[in-house]
Amino acid sequence: MDTILQAFDHSGSSLAKFFSDLLTSPNYQAHSLASQLLEHSLENLLNVLSSPGPTSQGMRNWALSLAETVYTSQMALLSHKSGGFHFNVRKVTEEQIEKFSIKEMVTDTV
Numbered sequence: 001m002d003t004i005l006q007a008f009d010h011s012g013s014s015l016a017k018f019f020s021d022l023l024t025s026p027n028y029q030a031h032s033l034a035s036q037l038l039e040h041s042l043e044n045l046l047n048v049l050s051s052p053g054p055t056s057q058g059m060r061n062w063a064l065s066l067a068e069t070v071y072t073s074q075m076a077l078l079s080h081k082s083g084g085f086h087f088n089v090r091k092v093t094e095e096q097i098e099k100f101s102i103k104e105m106v107t108d109t110v
Contacts, residue, residue, distance in 0.1 A: 008015060022028050023037070037045070050059040078085050085105065087096075 008018070019037075022031065022034050028034050046059070049055045050063070
């Protein structure tokens with residue numbers, strides 16, 4: 001481990017750049033370390049980063065931001081007219097709001 005850390009220090013590179021290049025550069029996509037990380041170790045790495053310690057808050061913030069981005073995108077798609085769930089809020093009646101059922105809407109789409 002010390003040898004690897006010294007190599008990073010000597011090269012002026014960082015662990016973050018190493019992982020970024022390993023996972024995104026076409027030059028390394030076929031490398032066994034990239035495949036191993038993606039196929040077997042990614043979940044373990046994410047668990048380590050999110051476990052209590054100096055990286056847990058950053059991981060939590062990243063995960064929440066990612067979830068917000070995904071959910072916002074999905075809501076935008078669902079609320080578009082072509083999604084079939086669009087309604088004009090200015091014309092909705094109290095009866096329509098009271099009769100609305102999210103469970104029924106999900107059942108109708110499945």
